[in-house]
Amino acid sequence: MNHQYIDEFLVAERYVENALPPDERAAFEAHLVDCQECTDRLILAGMFHMRNGFLSAAAPPRTGMVVRLRLWQIVLICAIAVVLLLAIPTILIPLWKLLSK
DSSP, rough: OOOOHHHTHHHHHHHTOOOOOOOHHHHHHHHHHHHHHHHHHHHHHHHHHHTTTTTOTOOOOOOSSSOOOOOHHHHHHHHHHHHHHHHHHHHHHHHHHHHHH
């Protein structure tokens, strides 16, 4: 597989979209082993597709630690934090005075 064929038949783009037949996919992957230019182009294309939400149906779902909270959940977390910030010194100051005697 050469660069002219790759450019003419949009092989890299079809590879990112998981739209290559198995034999062409294998040939392109074999080409990638020796071609840093195509590897770099493929990495950039993949980053572009992921960043802009052009993931194919065959792509694995994105996972991560991002949690979307509703307003009531944020208010509840803040209320618990305030209660803890007020309760801890209220409990610890008398205990510290008692222990320091």
